[in-house]
Structure formats: structure tokens, C-alpha cells
Amino acid sequence: MNKGKQPTIKEIAKRLKISTSTVSRALNDHPSIGLITTMRVKKLAEELNYEPNRTAIFFKQRKTFTIGVILPSLSEAFFSAAISEIENFANSRNYTVILGQSLDDPERELKIINTMKVHRVDGIILSSAKNTREFEYIEILRNAGIPVVFFDCVPDLVQINAIVSNLKTGMKEAIDTFASCGHRGIAFINGPAHLPASKEREEAFIDALVNNGIPLNRDYIVYTDLSEKGNTDATLQLINLSERPSAVVSFNDYVTLDAMNAVRSKGLTVNQDIFLISYANYPIWKYMENPPMASIEQLPGKQGALAAEMLFELIDRDTEENADDSGIKQGRKIVLESKLVNQHV
Amino acid sequence: MNKGKQPTIKEIAKRLKISTSTVSRALNDHPSIGLITTMRVKKLAEELNYEPNRTAIFFKQRKTFTIGVILPSLSEAFFSAAISEIENFANSRNYTVILGQSLDDPERELKIINTMKVHRVDGIILSSAKNTREFEYIEILRNAGIPVVFFDCVPDLVQINAIVSNLKTGMKEAIDTFASCGHRGIAFINGPAHLPASKEREEAFIDALVNNGIPLNRDYIVYTDLSEKGNTDATLQLINLSERPSAVVSFNDYVTLDAMNAVRSKGLTVNQDIFLISYANYPIWKYMENPPMASIEQLPGKQGALAAEMLFELIDRDTEENADDSGIKQGRKIVLESKLVNQHV
DNA sequence: CTGTTAGCGCCTTCAT
């Protein structure tokens, strides 16, 4: 009937023969408004099916009650787990989440960030694209006054807020496990060398080997750009060595999937000729006949929740417009331990 | 430095000693503004790093240039493919996409719809939660003047816009394939009986059997609520029959995943004791040693693109506020064929 | 071609 004609406080004011300010205050439970007036206003609002026009409020308050979440991929199990927790947290604060997927493309990532900036999101949670090397957008967002919290893929910079995973603990557990099963030929398929996450993994790998008294063989560390071909090539590189390793840690479960195909293509058998452990728990394993030995869990849900919590602290601080916007609010990092999870024994 | 103080057209107007309307028009390439003025305005805007305050524009124009997309799950391959195409389409129109996942929970779904309504999205693309039986939200959105396009999981109603998949073509191909391989014991694991998608599949299943001269065995049609347990139980029901079927079509690839585990748990071998075909192509198959025989592709990307196209037509029509908002714009449906895709032979 | 004016819906001083 009344097509699209949403009632406004003006309408309510007119009908009740009072002023719009009174209506506004009544609706917001302002203490200075009489109980009877407040009730009358609320009753009519209910009847008319009144709903405040948020766009007007956003405009007025310079806030959108919206946060942006930018991830390389929405479909990876790791990220969907993080998304769920972020959404839960945001919803509890009556915030809406805008999602964006960079597909690991820096250009796309920048475009998404600009869109979010234009839409005036109140804050951003960001897992950077794997291929991003330039982080000008940090400056852009800082200028726009939009707080950012990184997680998972975090640029190697000091002045940023982030939830970071301690990749070393998990790696140590993985190598210890392999060693205690008698493996001596332990190899590592690492990700792109420029990633902080790769550097940290590699350090941990070497440390753990030393710790177990296993000499480091440089040929046992190979790299992939995380593409299917890269993963396959890296695996074949290991398989084709004269002294083929019997155990392999890889950058993540997706690398392992391709590695398993490569292993099979060479007539070898997983969990017999070669044992595998990788980062990030990928639930599809339970449907595989011959899954990897274990995964190193990185608690994406927890990381997401922590990132959201940190972001809202920053947003709240901004809102309270504390005069001291000096350096205090920059550069906090929370570290989470990674942990080995058995899949198969 | 100038922390947060975004320049406005007012600022530009003042500096250039012209009126704000001129600035506004110049910025929007209004033809009636002199070339020189336009240039001067644009130059200064550039220098000041001016960016229009969208929240003000949204407010003024009663539009948010935002569409909502609500799906049961963001991580299912089917939906992520659809999302990508929807995003592409929306971006080309300078629209932002707000994603929401219902997790097949009607309550969550309703909440998301309300959030989107409050945020005044200009339109919604919706794949309904599997468990939703009440569609009051259609009325709510209609009253709010927000156009909706359904796809994938479409309520069985006349007055809605939707992209629907013709599930029959794929089913026919699947049964034909089984039959031509000599299978006579062909069973079907269907989804919840209340879903239109289940009814259509079942009809097609029966038709296709008849067509191949295979008598229908009622025991060969079982149902699952799509939970892991439901899928497993349904599969075991078939396996435990005195005359175990040799071929099974199932509701979708996720059902098949659980079915495969059930098959193995009984000591049977996929692609030997039992052959499988299911709806929706799930890319992880390529990592399985023993994937199902085939999948029935439903072209999620194409469905998404078509849904977006249809939605924008509705949005544009609303904007042009054609007086004849009679029934014309209600109830259009576009049908897409489903198609068998060989996985393994 | 350009300026003036008004207003979108809401909130918020400042009066009363």
C-alpha cells in the first residue's frame, strides 16, 4: 500500500502534535523526556512501523557501523572460520561486515580497500594478498582515519596492529614428531621467500632440525609460489633427489594437496614412501582415503575473534576522540601459538 | 596533519569563489558548466585530495549503491563461484556487495535480511536457507521496496524473480550414463522432501529410469537432511538392502563425500562395487584418489551473473520510478540447463 | 552558464 514511504520522526511529531526533537529524544530514551510522552511516541512508532533511517544517522554521526574484512579467499576453510567469528563479534556490536576477496591479487586488494574507504567503513580487518609487496594502502587508510588490524598474512612492519601466529611452535612439534618416528630425511616445501611467514617457517624448520640432531641438507628446502604448478614442481624436485626425503613439511594444506598428487604421479604412496605434515587444518582431510599424517593448526577462528576485538578497541578509541592520538594506539601485536593436530597417526 | 578533515565542495567553492552547486555540477561533468570552470574545479579537487562523502550522497539520493548477497555458505565452491561473478557484475556498475551467510539457519537468514534492510541495500540476491519454510521476509522486503532475485534454492512461489536450474537435464544424462554402462540397480539419495529442488530431482530420476526401461524400486530412493549423519544413514540404508544398488545418484557432491566414507566403512570400493554421480561440481575431486564417476554441473558462475543482471534491471526500473509498478516486474524466471561433467569415466 | 535556495532525516545546542 504505502509503497516505500517509510515514516519519519517528522510524521510522528505531526501526528502527536509535538516537535521532532521530542520524538527523537523519546525514541532514544533521553532522560529529560516525560514517561508518558515517551510511551506515546514509542507506541505510535511501533504502529507506524517506524524505523530510523540509518543513512541519515550515518551521515550525521560520521559513522557507518560497518567494518570491512579483506581476505585472499572466502572459500578457504581457514578464512571462513575466521569470518564466522568476526561476524559474530561484529553482530554483537550491531555492526555489519563487508567482505572482500583479493584472490591474492594486489591490484584487486587495493581496489577493495578504496571501495571500503569510499563506503566509509569504520575499520578494516585485513589478511594481505600473498603477492602484495607495496603497502601504500596503509598510509592511505591512516590518512582516512580508518583503523586497520592485520592477521594471518601480516606485513613485516612495526607500526601496525596485528594478530600474528607463532609458526615456530607448530613447526617444532612437526619435526619432533617426524624425528621420533625415526625420520632423518626431512624436507620442507616453503612458500614465497619474500613472505615473513615463509622466513619464520624456515627459521623454525632449521632450528628444529638442529634440535633433533639432524644435519641440514640445503636440497631439502624448496620453494613454491603456491600455484598448482609451483607446488607440483617443488614436490618433484624433492622426489627426484638421489636421496629422496621420507618426510615433508609443507607451507600449508593446499600445497600438500598438490604434493600428494605429485607423489602419486611418481608411483609413490603417501604414508608409506613419504609422510606429510602441513600448516592449517583443512577439514576435507576426513574424506580422503590417505590423508597427511598431521596438520599444524593455526586457530583461524580465534585469530578472527581477536582481530575483531582489537579493531573495536581502536574504533571505540577513535570515537571517544581521545586528544592523545599520539603513537599509543599504533603497533600492538598479539601472538598466538600454533599447534600440531593429529590426523591419521 | 589535517587529521580526518576531508575537504568538501564547500571548501572548494570558497577557495574558487564560486557556488557549491557549480562545484557539484563541475565534479559530475554536468554539461551546462563551462569547460574552464570545470577544469579549475577538478584541478583543485585533485590538489586537495577531495573525495565526495558518499554517506551524504546515499542519504540524499536514497540509494546506497550496495547490494546484498545472502547464501547458505560462503565457503562452498558452488557459492564462491557465484559470488565472484556477482561481484564482478556489481563492481562494473560501481556497486558494493555485502555478503551474508545464513548457514542454512532460517533465523540467521532473517536477521541478515533485516540488517541489510536497515543498511538500505538497493537490492538482494538470495539463495534461501535449506531449512527455511516461512517466507515472510519476501513481504517485508517488498514493503521496504527492496527488489530480490533468488537463485539456487528458490522458494516455490509464483510472484518472485529467480534464476532456476533445470535439474532434469542433468539427471537424465546421469541415468543414461549409468544405464549405458549396464547398471540396472540405480538408487537415489535425495535431499529434504520439502525442497522444490528435491521434488524436481525425484521426478527427473523416476522419468529417466522409465525412459531407460528400468523398473522403479521404491527402496532405491532414500532421503537425507544433508547433515553428515543424515548422509551416512541414507547411504547405509542403500548398502544394507538385500539387493544392493550398483549405482547411486545423490543430491549433491557433499552428500557424495559422506556417502563415499560410508561405502568404505562397509569394506566396499567406490568405482568398483558402487558408482556415484552427484549434482554440483566440487573441484576438490581432482585431489581424490578415487573420485565419483561424474558430477552434474549447475554453472554457479553463470547463475550468479544472471541473477546480478536481473537484479540490476529491477533496481534501474525502480530508480526510473516508472509509474507502472504494477505486476510487470514481478515473477520473472530464467531457466538454466544443468549438464553432466565427466570426472573419471 | 552560474548562483540562490531549499531540503533529504536526524540530532543537538540553546532557549524556554
Next chain:
DNA sequence: ATGAAGGCGCTAACAG
């Protein structure tokens, strides 16, 4: 306890 008035940033009649 309530009203009147002004303004957020931008657009769009309506004048010149």
C-alpha cells in the same frame, strides 16, 4: 520537560 532552529554534505529545482 519541551520547542525552535541550525546544520551535517550534497544535489536539484528554480531563477537569473
